[in-house]
Amino acid sequence: MLKVAEMDWRARFADAEAALKSVILGQDRAIRLILLSVLCRGHVLLAGDVGTGKTTLLRAVARVIGGPYSRIEGTVDLLPSDLLYMAHIDENGRPRIEPGPVLSQGPDLSIFFFNEINRARPQVHSLLLRLMAERTLTAFQRVHHFPHLQVFADRNQIERDETFELPAAARDRFMMEIPVDVPESRDDRMALAFETRFHDTDTLVGEVPEGLLPYDGLNAVAAGIQEEVHASDALRCYVFALCEALRDPAGAGLEVEGADPARLVRGGVSPRGMQALVRATRAAAWAAGRDVVLPEDVRSVFAPVMAHRVFLTPAAEPRRERLLPALISAAFDKIPVPAS
Amino acid sequence: MKVLTFLFLLLPLPALAQIEVGVENPREYGWWLGDMLEQRLVVTLPEGATLDTASLPRPRSVTYWLDLVEVEAREREGEVEITLIWQNFYSALEPSRREVPSSFIRFSDGTEARLPGFTFVTSPIRPILAPSTPDQLQPDPDYRLVSTRLNILGFGLSATGLMLSVGLLAFHQAWWPFHRRAARPFTRAARHIASMRGADAGALRQVLHRAFDAAFGRVLISAELGRFLDDRPQFRSLETRLARFFETSNDAFFGRGGSQDLPGEIAALARDLAALERGRR
Known part of the structure; x- marks a missing residue:
């Protein structure tokens, strides 16, 4: 049978799925799909209404995978260079250029989380093309590799003002677009509204065991699955x-x-x-x-x-x-x- | 006071004095059953008034022996000429004087005038005791046969048209005999499988899979077997064999070449499904 199964990955997968279901109510299908994309090393775009738990779900999945994590919020004035470089004034009053969100965590970057991606301009989307397809970037005059990188992005479908539709090429590089709708079950919606456990997302995400699906082993597991199934x-x-x-x-x-x-x-x-x-x-x-x-x-x-x-x-x-x-x-x- | 009372009594007189009714009655004698009597009246109009035509007597059956057949009023300068045509239906046994009643008309100023009646004498046409014989009747008119050929042709065409319309309606509404026969995919599949002698199990399986698709209304995969059985509960008695069929099918088509069942088993399952489909079990 499967070598990956011998390494107990199936049990880990089941544990991760159960842990995510316990903190994200009524999104069983989205959880299963997002974990499948993790197993395929594919990038994920979440789409849905505001307040349905897209960001919480992505944070919880990021915690399950573990590893360095970086995020950026999409805004209309975001420039491609804002992803790579961070310009600031140091304590001596001199301007300094430091690595930006993508580079700051080094080559082990596991999750890059792009919040509200449809608020960023198309030139920012273009920068993502190479990062997503080849997992490489050129900055500070050298090529950076991110072998474990998985890009998670979300977009809300309510607003049209000051948003930019993702170009076809960028959409094609997302392995899945997963709809995250309001939970169907009445009990789940009641629990989300009334149980105080769901009010503080930081504590909630903290309940998920970290590193159930260790990021540095996922590439091998993914390759094994493709080989053996x-x-x-x-x-x-x-x-x-x-x-x-x-x-x-x-x-x-x-x-x-x-x-x-x-x-x-x-x-x-x-x-x-x-x-x-x-x-x-x-x-x-x-x-x-x-x-x-x-x-x-x-x-x-x-x-x-x-x-x-x-x-x-x-x-x-x-x-x-x-x-x-x-x-x-x-x-x-x-x-x-x-x-x- | 006496003078005032006298003047008061004279008040309506000028109005009455203005209206004159000239009458030209029909002759008084010599009328029989069914005769029409024409009475012409000329009435002077009050100053500035016109005839209220609604007040004219209405053509009607006045009494059992008298009809007012026609009323015609022609207004002229200062007067109106009224022609009343009466019809006598009095079947007299002996000469009898009949009295036509008077009637009233009204003018636009509210004054009224009386149209006087008249009398006439009507007599029997023949002696009351004279016998009636057939030769007293007028001879029958000549008759000729009417050709019904066109009517028969028309009837034939109408009947054909009706039959055709009913036929088209039945076809459109899928009534008998145009109703669709119950789709029996498993019966067809069982016949097809029976005719495929010597075919391998894979080909037979595909025939049965297409029958499942047709029965389900869409492509049926193993994961939806439960839903299929919910939709078609008559096949529930074969649940275990169906589950095994789909499981083996998955192995055969999508597995690594594992278990294979015998063509005979597939044919037997198709026959059993066909029997259930036709309600024979």
Whole structure:
């Protein structure tokens, strides 16, 4: 069986998931998805309303992973150099340039947390492209490597003023976009409002054991999972057919209520996206205790991995929140599995 | 005081004095059953007033023997000519004097005038005791046969049109015989599998998987088996075998080439599903 399983990583994963569920109520699916992205070493974008616990969730996950952690708040006047350099006046009254948030923790930087990323300008997003894709940066006239880096970002979907839509290239580099909605359960919402334990996020996050999934071992675990979890030919065909259906809904015979499937999708189902999907499905299978990927693993991660990479036609884009889930659901309903 | 009383009595006189009614009555004798009697009256109008046409007598059945058939009023300079046409329905056994009643008309200034009645004598047409014989009747008019060919043709066309419309409506509403027959994917799959002699288990499995998709209304994967059984509880008796089918299918298609069941087992499962689908168990 799996070598990674022998190293007790599955038990650690289960402990981490349980610890996160105990402090973040009603977000079981978001917790599972974010932990899967940790196992794939993929960057994560959280999207949702304000006050639903996105930041708390990311802080708690950062604590589970441990390691150096840095964060920055997205603002409209943030410049790319603000991520790399920090300019200040020292005690002798001289201007000094120190390493900024990305560089300050050194090469062991484990989590870089970009809060409200859609408030930053596109040139800041551009700086992230290389950092996310290659985990390297050039600053102080040398290249810095961050082998353990995982970027977490969140954006609220309520405001439009003074915000900037993430460019396609930046969106594609996020492995998953995970929706964080208000908990469905009435009891969870009541508990979040009335139990004082949830009022102080610092104490709450402090309850999570630190380093359950040690950051410096994750790269090896992720590689092991990808190596050892089997994806059969039938499954490859299924993943390919699903991605093709998303790229060309009319060709796959999908029907989406209120939209012409032939004029729905403009593009965006990239090879990088398919690669991310395969990695996420393997991680999902591993987390479910299997060493083979099943169609249900594909379905469980398909929407968070693929939805934000799909670009709709201008006519359909304003109805994205309704059309894209309908499109994905139509693909699940239509694409046969197992099929030759 | 006496003078005042006298003057008071004279007050309505000028108004009455202004209205004159000239009458031209029909002749007094020689009327039979069914005859129309025309009475012409010329009434002078009060100064500045007009006839209130609503006050004219209404054409009607006045009494059981008398109808007022037509009323016509023509207003001229200072007077109005009224023509009343009466019809006599009195079946007299002997000459009898009948009295047509008078009526009133009103003018726009509120004054009224009386249209006097008249009398006439009506007599029997023939002796009351004379026998009635058929030859007294007028001969029947000539008759000719009406061709019904067009009517029959029209009826035929209408009936065809009706049948066609009902047929189209039935087709549109999917009534019998255009109703869709119950989809029986498992029955079809069982027949298909029975016809696939010598095929390997994988091909048979795919046929059965497509039948599950059709029965579920969308693609069914092993994780949704519970929901399928909730939707189609008639298959719950096969739950264990279905779970095993999906488990083996997962092994066969997505596993590392592990367990494989025999084609016979798949065919038997398809037959059992088909039987449940048709309600035979």
